Amino acid sequence: MPAQVEVKSVLNKTRRTDPWFLDDYTVNLYSGCAFNCLYCYIQGSKYGHHVAKTTTLKTNAIEVLSRQLRARAQKKQYGVIVLSSVTDPYMPVDRKYKMTRQALEVILENRFPVHIITKSDLIARDYDLLHAIDTQAIIPSHLSDRLDRGVIISYSFSTLDQHVAHIFEPGAPEPQRRLASLQKTLAEDFYAGISLMPLLPHISDTGDHLDFLFSTFREFQVCYVLPASLTLYGEQLEDNKHQVLSAVQQHFPQLHQKYLKFFSHNAQMPGYYRVALARKTRELCHINGLENCINTLQSNN
Numbered sequence: 001m002p003a004q005v006e007v008k009s010v011l012n013k014t015r016r017t018d019p020w021f022l023d024d025y026t027v028n029l030y031s032g033c034a035f036n037c038l039y040c041y042i043q044g045s046k047y048g049h050h051v052a053k054t055t056t057l058k059t060n061a062i063e064v065l066s067r068q069l070r071a072r073a074q075k076k077q078y079g080v081i082v083l084s085s086v087t088d089p090y091m092p093v094d095r096k097y098k099m100t101r102q103a104l105e106v107i108l109e110n111r112f113p114v115h116i117i118t119k120s121d122l123i124a125r126d127y128d129l130l131h132a133i134d135t136q137a138i139i140p141s142h143l144s145d146r147l148d149r150g151v152i153i154s155y156s157f158s159t160l161d162q163h164v165a166h167i168f169e170p171g172a173p174e175p176q177r178r179l180a181s182l183q184k185t186l187a188e189d190f191y192a193g194i195s196l197m198p199l200l201p202h203i204s205d206t207g208d209h210l211d212f213l214f215s216t217f218r219e220f221q222v223c224y225v226l227p228a229s230l231t232l233y234g235e236q237l238e239d240n241k242h243q244v245l246s247a248v249q250q251h252f253p254q255l256h257q258k259y260l261k262f263f264s265h266n267a268q269m270p271g272y273y274r275v276a277l278a279r280k281t282r283e284l285c286h287i288n289g290l291e292n293c294i295n296t297l298q299s300n301n
């Protein structure tokens with residue numbers, strides 16, 4: 001049985017809608033994430049004081065969400081709900097507790113659009129509700145020139161290499177399993193794409209690796225790819241910086257000095273690298289006929 005906690009609020013209004021994720025709201029039904037990706041920003045001190053060390057179920061989350069969404073709907077404050085931003089909505093624990101399914105029922109009732117971000121194939125359980133939300137959600141006016149349907153589904157990858165994934169995403173479903181789920185989701189005619197974050201410098205961002213990633217996504221006919229590089233925070237043992245640097249030292253010792261240099265003064269990769277990566281991934285999107293933003297109107301036309 002997971003740890004349990006009661007919460008006062010579960011619907012978080014974002015300060016601004018991110019142009020990539022289109023998040024007006026975020027909802028996290030659990031605290032902590034069993035997938036335990038080393039690069040995740042919930043590892044350690046950045047958000048760590050607010051994030052449980054083990055997966056914790058927010059016992060009254062559905063009741064609170066229902067109340068908060070009803071209040072927003074009454075004021076016509078519709079917006080895209082990202083499910084989830086600091087945990088995966090389809091962790092194994094959700095098979096039993098079905099918190100995500102219950103949340104989707106409440107979201108459907110109040111006609112809000114959703115953006116699901118996951119690494120899990122458990123999402124197939126909820127296709128019925130997602131189809132209903134897709135057609136019945138009210139699209140917020142500030143997104144009416146970009147969206148014409150109520151569900152966006154992003155599968156999250158940092159690599160397609162099983163060995164690399166095993167090191168950096170030790171608790172998550174394997175990339176091949178994610179791809180199989182993505183294929184099923186696309187066959188259901190959902191608007192689905194890839195959150196390619198983070199690409200790991202010199203590990204999953206090499207020319208060959210990128211070619212393989214983008215050609216695979218083209219083959220699957222995904223609707224978009226959102227690529228970004230690695231960001232590492234903190235100086236404590238539990239911080240994602242220490243976790244990733246230790247894994248690099250152990251499994252890719254030839255890259256350790258490079259990583260130390262990259263992240264010696266900054267949380268982000270150097271500017272020249274980010275510019276080059278953005279250019280390269282834009283080019284790969286173009287070559288492979290993929291969008292590098294979420295835009296259902298453009299894709300459907």
Ligand code: SF4
Pocket residue numbers: 033034035036037040041042085086087088119172
């Ligand atoms: S699945 Fe997402 S939320 Fe969970 S640890 Fe990995 S990156 Fe973080």
